Amino acid sequence: MNVVSLHQCFLGTLQANAEIRTQAEQQLKSAQKERGFLACCLDILNSADIELPVKKACLIYFKNIIIKNWRENGSIDHDEKPIVRERLLATIVHSDRSTKAIFIPILNEILVTDYPTEWPDFLDSTTRLFANPNDLDSLYTGMLCFSELCRKYRWMKNEDRSSQLDSIIKQYFSSLLQIGGQIISDSASSDSHWQLPEILKLILKSYKFVTYLDLPEPLQEEEAISNWIGFHVAVMNISLPSSAMQLDEEERHLSPWVKSQKWAYANILNIYVRYGSKGWLSDGSYTQFRALFSSSVVPELLKTYFGKIEEWRQGHRWISDASLYHIISFIEHAVTRKSSWGIIQPFLNNLISELAFPIFYPKDSVLELFEDDPQEYIMMTFTIEETSNSPVTAVRNLIATLAEKRKDTALEPILQFAYGKLNSLTSEQDTINVARQRESALRIIGCISSQLVEEQSPFKDQMEAFLSALVFPNFKSRFGFLRARTCNVSSKFSKLSFTDPNNLSVLFQGVMNCFNDSGHLPVQFEGALAIQSFIDFPQFKEALGSIIVPTTEKLLTLSGAIDSDLIPSVIQSCVENYSEQLEPFGISLTAKLSEQLMKLLEELNEAQSADPDDFDSDELGSKTNAALGIFSTLLTVLLYFENSAQKIAKLEQIYAPVLxxxxAKDLDSFFAETFEMLENTTFLTRNVSPTMWSLFEDSLRALMNSDLSLNLEDAMPALKNYMVYGASTIKTNSEYQQAMIGMVMKVFNKDGDFAPDDVMNAAELSTYIILALDSNSAGPYVPHLVKKSLEMMTFEEAEQPGNVYKIIIANVIIASLVVDPNHCLQTLIETSSTDSFFNLWNELCTSYKRVFDMKLSIMGLLSFLSIDTESLSQMNLEGVIPQFGKNLTILLTAVPKAISELEKKRKEMADTDGSNEITDEFIFGDNDEDSDEDENNEQENRDLAEAAETGGFVLDDDYIEQYGFATDDTFDEDPYANTPLDNLNIFKTFKDFILSVQASDSNKYSSIISQLNPEQMDTISNIVQIASN
Incomplete structure (x- = not known):
């Protein structure tokens, strides 16, 4: 590998000419396959004569190769790895300051893979860099490498790392304290060397990494606790030097001094929550440490923190938002501890007035967002603040915790402060300063609202008057941010029972005025959410009903303007509450929702295909949530047209391009929602349209291109519906058959990371596929499916509780016996499996609880018993006829009650019109035809179910117990789902069979009933009699 030519390649990637860049990139792709490529990269990085931009390009390329290919089975030559390890640390030492951070992921990748087995001298090489404290580049590099070594242990528990980590801590952590202490002792002097505050930050991060998930035993010792806590407090006490304070306030958090203080506070908080107090994050391993920390450390830390807050309030100390967050969060956690509450309580009023109120007071920069970037204002102020480490979030949590955990002591002072502040401002002019103060006071009220309106609250009866006098008037403020906050806080009192209609009128008018404020997006946003909060109020609901269509149209417009899942949720509430009024608007509503959803999906697809660094993760998260919200709303709209297949047919044409x-773009984050739309469309129409068949093809391709083990379960209801309602098409379309069989065989062959649940899903899908076919179309597949099912019978079977797994796998063979008995039995005989399978089947016949399983087994038994006696004799199978006759009777006795219970579930879970009822007429492969079943069949089924409950069949507990119907090996039947056997009148089918056999083959009839007792014979007679009426 020629270093000069490689240098030219990296230089070419920086050229403005696209053709030169492309050529250089292609040359690099070829060059990286040659032995010695990484060593040449290191030569470039170590050369003093090469320009910095070229070095950066080389280093980034080098980093990407290491990250993608270092681990086992990567493309990096095995002989080149020792060269990289040997030269890497020296390269970092001599690299430019601006490139050192790029080495961090390189170090991390190699350490995770190679330390200590392949890189045993890494620790010695690292600590040797500490030897000369005057060589700051070496000292910094040593600390950088040491912190990355500590990062390796971040996600390990002590039992998995102590053998390596404890000796490292004992040998070297005291040196870290010494180095850090020297930096702290003269921060002003240290500030003249960029390496020193960076080293301080790395020391704190090293401590963070080793204490993040578990607390190493060497750091639980009393001396170590004292030393390290003292070091952290010393970092907190640093007066920020000029390099930090000269930065703009918005940029100051980037200073390593400021970051060091942030990590000092963050480490202490993590130690307190995880190890220093009892709670769900801690366990019983830290009893001694917890006692020491609670009694000796926490009181001193609280005094330190209250002192810092006082300095901050007086303007004597600047504290970053992140550090404030950790300070306040520490105090919040201490509030919940009995041992520390006594220390905090005297500071309660100060926490409210001197901490919460000024932090809630909106800054100029925040109000600028209200005007200049309203979406960002909404995200920061209303929707995602709980995910950000901001002091606003911490204060909100602190006030809420005080009100909840120290209710008797703290709730009244908090309310009194907010009341007093709002009351004192009632006579003031509506200036920006007054509006800000009201905003802050209202936020405090919002934090404690749930405690104020609960049933036992002594303040509940006063809240309506409070809202009327001090909150609702702010609906008329000339400042939009205050109107938005008024909507937000008012919504938190939606559980309050208002007694004065005038107050409700003011509330409704205020909310709608906010919602109609098209000039201020945050105001409109909060108005929309308030509509949802109060939509169940009768007065509100009645007034909104007269304007629901234009309101919904405006919500759609708002949904398009804001990437949030909250507005689609409001639309969904409107659809649920005003379905009749909105029904004529359904087509337009679906079109607008689909348009918005498509826009979001295109943006997300673009982000998925691009460099992750080019997109904001919070923004992508908001877009994803917004898309999920619209999917949910689309489904709600669809369900409200469940009684009109014609309208659904129009709707599906609108949303089909979105699906x-x-x-087509493999947006698997939305596969579940897409399959749910397909499931409900086919279920509600009981039909598969050409559009839905096109999406069926898309679905199969997408599933096979994706991780099937992750997506099959989500797709199951939709795929089963295709087999039920599209059976006639499946029966004649060999491409669809092969695609479906190919998918289930992929699972059966374990061609992927498939679990037993995946096998069960594939088996159930196989059963539905077979039942959609006839003997001719099923013939090519039955032998393979039967063989695979027999193999799957033992697939991790020991881990499967009860008979559920066996039932679902056996159903594949039983369905094959129903549709294509010749190939099924031939395969069982060829594999010498008849005895074992029939024995299992006999056992399962006493375990079924689902109607589908019972009907399928009855049909399988009838299919077998319909084979002529001579053929059965030739196969040596006539001996099972008596047992199969007994199984038939057991199942026919149990199925009426099962049908009755399923119908009861369906009636309880939904107001159905009978279309979901089992109609008990059966034609294989024709379940998708549009036909009204014979009313007599429905009545027949109801009569039989009723007979089961009224004594027509004996189904008492003794009978069930006698014939083995255990209650523990069951699984639920989905009352909403349809199956290929729902239209099967099993009793008529049995009647026709048994009368035919009795008339045509008396010997077989005698064999069938030979093991039946008089009670079972009566059951057969009852079935024949009732089914004949």
Missing amino acids: HYVL
Whole structure:
């Protein structure tokens, strides 16, 4: 590998000419395959004569190769790895300051893979860099490498790392304290060397990494606790030097001094929550440490923190937002501890007035967002503040915790402060300063609202008057941010029972005025959410009903303007509450929702295909949530047209392109929602349209291209519906058959990370596929499916509780016996499996609880018993006829009650019109035809179910117990789902069979009933009699 030519390649990647760049990139792709490529990269990085931009380009390329290919089975030559390890640390030492951070992921990747086995001298090489404290580049590099070694242990528990980590801590952590202490002792002097505050930050991060998930035993010792806590407090006490304070306030958090203080506070908080107090994050391993920390450390830390807050309030100390967050969060946690509450209580009023109130007071920069970037203002102020480490979030949590955990002591002072502040401002002019103070006071009220309105609250009866006098008037403020906050806080009192209609009128008018404030997006946003909060109020609901269509249209517009899942949720509430009024608007509503959803999906697809660094993760998260919200709303709209297949047919044409886009672009984050739309469309129409068949093809392609083990379960209801309602098409379309069989065989062959649940899903899908076919179309697949099912019978079977796994796998063979008995029995005989399978089947016949399983087994038994006696004799199978006759009777006795219970579930879970009822007429492969079943069959089924409950069949507990119907090996039947056997009148089918056999083959009839007792014979007679009426 020629270093000069490689240098030219990296230089070429920086050229403005696209053709030169492309050529250089292609040359690099070829060059990286040659032995010695990484060593040449290191030569470039170590050369003093090469320009810094070229070095950066080389280093980034080098980093990407290491990260992608270092681990086992990567493309990096095995002989080149020792060269990289040997030269890496020296390269970092001599690298430019601006490139050192790029080495961090390189170090991390190699250490995770190679330390200590392949890189045993790494620790010695690292600590040798500490030897000369005057060589700051070496000292910094040593600390950088040491912190990355500590990072390796971040996610390990002590039992998995103590053998390596404890000796490192004992040998070297005291040196870290010494180095850090020297930096702290003269921060002003240290500030003249950029390496020193960076080293301080790395020391704190090293401590963070080793204490993040578990607390190493060497750091639980009393002396170590004292030393390290003292070091952290010393970092907190640093007066920020000029390099930090000269930065703009918005940029100051980037200073390593400021970051060091942030990590000092963060480490202490993590130690307190995880190890220093009892709680769900801690366990019983830290009893001694916890006692020492609670009694000796926490009181001193609280005094330190209250002192810092006082300095901050007086303007004598600047504290970053992140550090404030950790300070306040520490105090919040201490509030919940009995041992520390006594220390905090005297400071309660100060926490409210001197901490919460000024932090809630909106800054100029925040109000500028209200005007200049309203979406960012909404995200920061209303929707995602709980995910950010901001002091606003911490204060909100602190006030809420005080009100909840120290209710008797703290709730009244908090309310009194907010009341007093709002009351004192009632006579003031509506100036920006007054509006800000009201905003802050209202936020305090919002934090304690849930405690104020609970049933036992002594303040509940006063809240309506409080809202009327001090909150609702702010609906008329000339400042939009205050109107938005008024909506937000008012919504938190939606559980309050208002007694004065005038107050409700003011509330409704205020909310709607906010919602109609098209000039201020945050105001409109909060108005929309308030509509949802109060939509169940009768007065509110009645007034909104007269304007629901224009309101919904405006919500759609708002949804398009804001990437949030909250507005689609409001639309969904409107659809649920005003379905009749909105029904004529359904087509337009679906079109607008689909348009918005498509826009979001295209943006997300673009982000998925691009460099992750080019997109904001919070923004992508908001877009994803917004898309999920619209999917949910679309489904709600669809369900409200469940009684009109014609309208659904129009709707599906509108949203089908969205579903196609998700599947075509492999946007697997939305596969579940897409399959749910397909499931409900086919279920509600009881039909598969050409559009739905097109999406079926998209679905199969997307599933096979994705991780099937992650997506099959989500797709199951939709795929089963295709087999039920599209059976006639499946029966004649060999491409669809092969695609479906190919998918289930992929699972059966374990071609992926498939679990037993995946096997069960594939088996159930196989059963539905077979039942959609006839003997001719099923013939090519039955032998393979039967063989695979027999193999799957033992697939991790020991881990499967009860008979559920066996039932679902056996159903594949039973369905094959129903549709294609010749190939099924031939395969069982060829594999010498008849005895074992029939024995299992006999056992399962006393375990079924689902109607589908019972009907399928009855049909399988009838299919077998319909084979002529001579053929059965030739196969040596006539001996099972008596047992199969007994199984038939057991199942026919149990199925009426099962049908009755399923119908009861369906009636309880939904107001159905009978379309979900089992109609008990059966034609294999024709379940998708549009036909009204014979009313007599429905009545027949109801009569039989009723007979089961009224004594027509004996089904008492003794009978069930006698014939083995255990209650523990069951699984639920989905009352909403349809199956290929729902239209099967099993009793008529049995009647026709048994009368035919009795008339045509008396010997077989005698064999069938030979093991039946008089009670079972009566059951057969009852079935024949009732089914004949």
